[in-house]
Amino acid sequence: MVKQAPGVRIGGLTVVYKTPAGELPAVRDVSLTLEPGSITGIVGESGSGKSTLALSLLNAVQPPGRIAAGSVEIDGLGDVVGLQGEQLRKARGKHIGYVFQAAQNSLNPLKTVGKQLLDLGRSHGVDDLRGLVREARELLGRMGLDGARVLDSHQHELSGGMRQRVGIMLALVLNAHLVVLDEPTTALDMITQANILKIVREVHAERGLTTLVITHDIGVVAEVADRLAVMYGGRLVEQGPTRQVLGAPRHPYTQGLIRAIPRLVGDIDEARALPGRPPTLATVPKQGCVFRERCPLRMDVCDTVDPEAVADGPRTVACHAVSVKEHA
Numbered sequence: 001m002v003k004q005a006p007g008v009r010i011g012g013l014t015v016v017y018k019t020p021a022g023e024l025p026a027v028r029d030v031s032l033t034l035e036p037g038s039i040t041g042i043v044g045e046s047g048s049g050k051s052t053l054a055l056s057l058l059n060a061v062q063p064p065g066r067i068a069a070g071s072v073e074i075d076g077l078g079d080v081v082g083l084q085g086e087q088l089r090k091a092r093g094k095h096i097g098y099v100f101q102a103a104q105n106s107l108n109p110l111k112t113v114g115k116q117l118l119d120l121g122r123s124h125g126v127d128d129l130r131g132l133v134r135e136a137r138e139l140l141g142r143m144g145l146d147g148a149r150v151l152d153s154h155q156h157e158l159s160g161g162m163r164q165r166v167g168i169m170l171a172l173v174l175n176a177h178l179v180v181l182d183e184p185t186t187a188l189d190m191i192t193q194a195n196i197l198k199i200v201r202e203v204h205a206e207r208g209l210t211t212l213v214i215t216h217d218i219g220v221v222a223e224v225a226d227r228l229a230v231m232y233g234g235r236l237v238e239q240g241p242t243r244q245v246l247g248a249p250r251h252p253y254t255q256g257l258i259r260a261i262p263r264l265v266g267d268i269d270e271a272r273a274l275p276g277r278p279p280t281l282a283t284v285p286k287q288g289c290v291f292r293e294r295c296p297l298r299m300d301v302c303d304t305v306d307p308e309a310v311a312d313g314p315r316t317v318a319c320h321a322v323s324v325k326e327h328a
């Protein structure tokens, strides 16, 4: 079977976590399509539900969390929400590569990278382990590393940027064509960050991937993503082609996020932090718009009715104020 960049259709996805106050949604009724061959960025502040959404693509939400509703249709795999056990384990790695947050250590400190690579290959029934090592060396070389040396190293012998490239290699080495990168550059210095993003773009294009990048940093998305989805309080509030959304943001939250980016040129005071704090699971409003507490455009209807995502060409936005303005 020739593998190609798969399309992904997330439909009405709701993911809840069990808390002392009952099951509360971290992701609520999110629908999002990843076009084959595209890079999609998901942005939002800490706690907006980005990682939970990303884990749902692998059906890997762990207890006390669970997918309570919705579907994640991946070309060639079907609805992963229905996959279990061995089927699911095989899908991870072979079809879907996942790169964990740069800030986290996903490598085993006791084993060399090469040993971990062989473990990965064996656990996925790879017969040609030599071929796997060759592929890993080539990928690492492609990312500017000495492959043989890196495979002989333990994690403590590698810098943050090197570890992150090892993570990308491990996600790609089984030839997955859907790749999820969770905060690929957090905790890396600016130069390393730019380097990793360049690698992500190149590998994406060379291998014909469908890529999802999760980040709180809108600059990262501007750098790599074709499409941008903005999350707040577990809801997807705006999405569309990156240039359009960044050039003319419609949702007041997206506008606030963009205003909060410090500029390298011009008046640094122009950057204005969004007032207030994002909600936690316990404080997300049960009804009405999740953003209203911080919204400069708040209206009465926002207190009671959750705005639906309204499509306008390739863009959607979920905001009562925007709908009113456009229909006035």
Ligand SMILES: Nc1ncnc2c1ncn2[C@@H]1O[C@H](COP(=O)(O)OP(=O)(O)OP(=O)(O)O)[C@@H](O)[C@H]1O
Pocket (backbone or CB within 6 Å): 017, 018, 019, 026, 044, 045, 046, 047, 048, 049, 050, 051, 052, 053, 063, 064, 065, 216, 279, 280, 281
């Ligand atoms: N295991 C868990 N148990 C209970 N609540 C959780 C658990 N994991 C996440 N949450 C809550 O779910 C919400 C969404 O978390 P998630 O990690 O998906 O957000 P995020 O946007 O990825 O944030 P960050 O950038 O900080 O990782 C948060 O309010 C978080 O506290």
